[in-house]
Amino acid sequence: MSGAFGGQVVLITGASSGIGAELARQCAAAGARVALAARDADALARVAEECRTHGGEALVVPTDVTVEAQCRAMVDRTVAHFGRLDMLVNNAGMSMSARFDEISDLSIFERLLRLNVLGSIWSTAFALPHLKQTRGRIVAISSLAGLTGVPKRSAYCASKHAMAGFFDALRVELRDSGVSVTVVYPGFVRSEINRRALAADGTPFGERAYLRQPREALETxxxxxxxxxAAAGRKRDLIMTVQGKVGRILKWLTPGLVDRLAFNATASRQ
Structure with missing residues (x-):
């Protein structure tokens, strides 16, 4: 992996914690120069220092990707500092947990679509001219919820399905450009995203029992x-678990069975 990223410039959104922070640390260890974007500047500074201890160069770029102008500024500052851009990782995101008919704050949908979808689209739009110059990589962190419906995650599923559709279309458009597009579909990962998930009233879900991560959750x-x-190999997509791969096939063959399995799995975690 060090051969793929050594000396390259990698911009990661949602880099203050969880998967984004770990991606930054591993990229730095592989010799990449990393630009770290998120809203929490103090948390970004801590991650940047960890990247430097791994031997990498790190730039902190406080950014709210729900604001188009800030996405542009994030890319501009990264390129101004490092002189180029080789990979964009669209990782910033938020989840939710509530039955649709119980949601009292419908702004949840706008908030998730703006962060999970528009934030990725805007970041990609401003990064793309630079990535074409370097024949770089785009990575989009979706979810298994972007492949099939998950009860109590209607807004999250909507955003992740939209994200997958956008990047699938973009991949085809960029076929002859040298820029690769990899869409990632993680299952359960031990990450802070669950603690920040929104409840029916639009407040963070916190540590309520429903969202406790299962034993099989993947370590960050x-x-x-x-x-x-997957990014190094410029793979089209990445489904991380056997269950996810089998579920994708079953959805084509027996979609009703997948619905029952999703319902039962959700019920068992309540």
Missing amino acids: AACARQILR
């Missing part, structure tokens, strides 16, 4: 390693 470091291997 292992998740990041898989993502970077």
